[in-house]
Amino acid sequence: MTAAVVVRALRRAAGVTVPLALLAWLLIALAGAPPGEAIDAFLRGAFGGRRHAYLLSTLSRAGLIVGMAMAAWLSFRAGLFNIGGEGQLVLGGLAAAVVAVHAPGPAPLVMAWAVLAAMAAGACWAMLAGALELAAGVPLLIGSLLLNYPASFFASWVVGHPLRDLASGLPQTDLIVNERWLPNFPGTRLDIGVAVIAIVTIAVIAYGATTTHGLRARLNGLSPAFARASGFPVRRLALQTLAGSGALAGLVGALAVLGLHHRYSDGMLVQPLYAWTGIVAVLLVALVPWAVPLAGFFFAALATGAAGMERTAEVPREIALILQAAIILFVAGYTARSVPGARDDGDAH
Amino acid sequence: MESLGASLSEVTVRFGGQVAVDALSLDIHPGRVHAIVGENGAGKSTAVNVLFGLIPPSEGEVRIGGAVRRLRSPRDAIDAGLGMVHQHFTLVDSMSVLENVVLCAEPDAGGGLVDFAAARAELVRLAERHGIRVDPDARVAQLSFGARQNVEIVKALYRDARLLVLDEPTAVLTPREIEALFAMLRRLRDAGRAIVLITHKLDEVLAIADQVSVLRKGRLVASRTLAADMDAGARRELRDALGREIVGGELPTPLMRDPRPRGEVVMRATGLSGRAGAMRLGPLQLALHAGEILAVAGVAGNGQDALVRALVGLEPRAVSGRLTLAGRDVTAAGVAQRRALGLCYVPEDRQRAGLALQATVAENASVGRLGGAGFARGPFLGRGHMRRFAESLIRRYRIGVRGPRARARTMSGGNQQKLVVARELELGGVVTIVENPTWGVDIGAIATVHRELMAMRDAGQAILLVSSELDEVLALADRTLVMSGGAVVAEFDRDDTTRQQLGAAMIGGGGSVAA
C-alpha cells in the first residue's frame, strides 16, 4: 500500500462522510430535534440498551442483512442480476413457519424440515426467474423483480385467510411452540441464527475462492463471452447458482421465523427491507466478500440506531434509509462497475 | 477553397505513467498526401487525435493554418477546417446517410428543426463535385464498409474540411474499394487539400503517399518526401528502409515450413448454412486436414464470423447441415462437447471472449483443464498447480507479465494474445480455430504467434486460420478459401496464391483450384 493509495482512500472516505454528515444534520434539523440528543439516541439505539438489548438487536438484524447480502453476492458475482431476494426470503420464511407450526414430530426433526422447506422454496422461486430467462427470454433483472410481488401477495393471503392466527385475528401464523424455537446464546436473548449465518457466510466465501464451480461462476460473471467460448455449461451454472442464492435467502427467512419472531406475520420480512439492504450492502463493497459482514453490520446499526432516534428524539427512522441510499450513491461514483456482467451503460463522458 | 496546413510541435502525450507520444513534431502541407506509418502501439492514432482535439497534449503545441490553437474539443478542430475519418466508424447505424452527415452540424429550419431539404441539396452537390456515390436515404446499417467509408468522407467535406485525416481507412475494404478510395484522395489532394493517411501497410504508402513519416514508440524516427516516380528497385529499397525503421532493427526472418504432406481429414463441413444477423451463411463445405493450415481469407463482415461460430458450436441450433470432428458428428453439439473431442479456439475478441480480464493469468490459463489432474482435487481448485502451469506458459512463450497472479488486464494486447494462443495450443487438441490472431498486436508478438502456429502445424495439428490480413494469409496458409457474401467463392493452393488473385476473388468469384 503506497502512500498515494492511502491518500486517495482517505480523500474518498472524506468525500463520502462529509456530505453524509451534512445530510444527516439537515434531516435531523428538519425533524426538529436537537442534534446532540439525536446522536446520543442513535448510539444508544444501536449499541446500548439494558443488558445490551439494542446491541443484540443490531446483531440479530445484521445477521439477516448479511445473509441476504451473501445470497445476492452468489448471484451477482456470477453475472446474474437476481434482485428477487425479497420474494425468495418471504416464501422461505412462510414455508418454515407453516412446517414449524403444523408439522408433527420431534422438535429437532421438524425444525430441520422447516429449514429445508424454506431453502427449497427460495431455491425454486429463484430458479423460476432463471427459467423465465432461459426459456422465455425475460431478462433476469425484470423477471426476478416482478416475481417479488406475487410472492409477497401470496404470503400475505396465506396468513390472512387459510392459515391465519384465529386467536389474535391478525394476519400471521400461530405462534410456534417453544420447543421449536431456535435456541439463544446462553444468558442472552439473542438466538443462534447469527452464528448460523456466520458459518454459512464463511462457507459461501470458501466456495467462491476454492471450488471449480465457484471459479467458473465468477469467470462467467466477469466475461460471459469467455465462458461460452471456453465451453462452460453456462445454463447449468446459472440455474445452480440461482438455486444456491435462493436457498440461502430461504434459509435467512427460516432463521428469522424460527429465531427472531417465532411465527410468520404479514410484512415482517418485507417491512425492514432486509433483502434490499442486503443488495445495497453487497454493492457497497463492490462484491468483495470479506467486507460484506462489515457493511451488513453497519447498515443494521444504522437501522436500529435510527429506531432509537425515533423513540427518543422523535426523528423518523426512515433517516436510516435515506443515509443508506446516499452512501450507495457516493460510493457508486467511486467504484467502477460493481456488478460484473450487468448491462454496460457505456461511458460516463 | 483556401488551402490549409497544420503541424504538431514537440507534442508529448502521457496516459498515467505511460508516454504515448514523445516530443513529436510533424508538418502537414496542403496539396500533399502525408502517410504516417508505424506498428500497432506506435502512437499514430494518438498523435492525430491530438491534432483533432480529441486528446489534449501534455506538452507541445498544435498549429492550424499557421496559428497556435488550443483545441478543447473536436468542435474547435472542425471549425478550423479539419476533418477526420476515424479507425472505427462513427456512424449511427439506424439513421440514414443524410441524418448521419448532418449530425452535430444540422442546418436550422427554425426552432431547432433540421432543414433536411437544404442539407440534401448540399449533400447531392458535394457528392457530384467529388465523384462520390452516396444515397442520402439509405440506412447506414445496410451499407457495405466501403460505402460507409464514403459517408464518413462526405461528412468531413460537408463541414468544409480542408485538411482530411484518415486513420487506417483500408482495414475493412476490398482491394477494388481501396483503389477507388485512393483515386478520390488523389482528386481531393489535387484540388488543394491536405491529406493525412495513417496506415501500417507499406504498399499503400508506396501507392499514394507524397510524404512518409515513421513513428516508433511515440517518437518520430524518419520523415521523407517520396519522388514522383520510382523504379521497382527504388521501391523495394524504400520498403525495406521503412520496414526497418518501423521495427527498429531487422525484420523477423520469414517462417520455415516443413514440406511434409498433410494428413487425414479431421474436420469436415457439408452443406453448412445458417445466419448471422442479416447475413446468410452458406451453404458451404470445407475439409480440414491434420498438419495443414487452412486459411479463410476475405474482408471482415463477409460471413467469417458466422462460419467460426458455427464451427465452434456457439449456436448449434441456428446452424443446419453436417459437421464432423475427429470422425464424430458434432452438428448439434455444444462448445463443451466439441472441446472434449479436441477442438481449440482462439477468438478474435481476445479481451471479451479470449480472456476474463479481471481474472488472474493463472485462472485464465487453466480454463479448459479444470477437470484435469492436479488442477482440481474433487470440487476444489489446485491453485498451486494452476500457478505452476501458468509460469511454464509465461516462460515458454515469453509473455510479458509480472507473474501468474497478475490480472490479465495489466498485460498489453500482444501479451494477452500470446496468453490466449499459448493456452489453446497447449491443450494439445486436434483442431485449432484461430480468428484474426494478430489484430492490434505488436510485431514481436506477431512473430511469436506465427511461429507457434507453424510449429503446431508441423507437429500434425490442423489449424483453421480466419484472417482479413492478406500478408498473414500469404505467409502461413497451405490452402486458402476466400469468403464473400457468406459463401466460399474461391479456393487456392499455396503455390498458386498471389495477392492479386486473392484480391480479385474477394470481390466475388473467380479463381478456383482443384484441391
Added chain:
Amino acid sequence: MLLDPAFLGSVPRFVVPVLLAALGGALCERAGVFNIALEGFVLVGAFAAVAGSWWAQSAGVGVLFACLGGMGMGLLFAEFSVRRGGDAIVVSVALNLLAIGLTTFLLRALFGVSGAFRDPRITGLGTVDLPLLDAVPLVGPPLAALLSGQSPLLWVALALTLLLPFALARHRYGLRLRAAGEAPQALRTGGVSVRRLRTAALLGCGALCGLAGAQLSISNVNLFVENMSAGRGWIAVVAVLLTRGRPLPLFGVAVLFGTADSLSVRIQGLGLPQQATDALPYLATLAALIVASVWRRRHAAAGA
C-alpha cells in the same frame, strides 16, 4: 362489462401515470441511460405534488413541485451515474430506496403523519370536460366516458406521445439524443457533449415521472400514501425495455398495462381476495413479456 362507462372512465386514470413515466423512461433509453429508478422518480413526484398543492392550495403549484421533485431525482442520477461514472443499476437501486426513505421521512417530519396524509388544503387537479362528445352518434357516449372529465395530464400525455416521435426524427436534439444512445462516439467526434445530452434526458424523464406522480396523488385521489407509486414505475420500466423506447409502441403497451391494472381493480368486486388482484398487474406484465419474447423468437426464426 368492458364498455361499462364507469370502467371506461377509470382506464385513463391508470394509463396516464404509466404512460407519462414510460415516456420519461423512453427519453433515457434513447439517450443510452439505463434508468430503472422510475418507481422512485414517480414516488417523489407524487409526494412533491401533494406538498406543493397543500402549501399553496393550488393544484398548479402541486404540478410544478412534482416536476421539480422529479427533476431533482434526475439530477442526482446524472451526477452519480453520468458524471461520476457510477453503475446505472446501482444508482437506480439507491435512488429507489432514497425515494421511499425520503418521502416517508418528510411525511412524518413535515406533516407529522404516517401512513397517509389527507388534508382539505390539498387541492386536486381539475378535470377537462368535453360535453360535445356525447352528441356524436354511436361512438360518442363511450368516447365521452373515456375522454371527458379526465385529468389535463391525460392530454399532456397524449400530446407528448405524438410530439416525441416527431421531435426524435426532425429536431436537432432529437437526432442527437438518438445518437447518444446508439453511437455516442458519433457525437464525441463531432464535438458534442454526450454527458450534457444524457443529463437533459434525465431531467426530462424526471419531469415526466413527476407528472405521473402528480396524477396519482392529486388527480386520481387527493392524498399521499406511503409507497404510493405501487409498482407503476416498474411497469413503466418494463414497457420501455419491451419497446426499446419507441414512443408509439410504448403507447400501446402502456394502454395495455393500464387497462389490466384498471381491470384488476374492477375484478376485486367479484370476490377474489385482495392479494390476487394486487398481484394481477405483475403477473400480467410477466405474461406479456413471455408472449412478446416468444413471438420475437418465432418471428426471427422465420427469417427476415
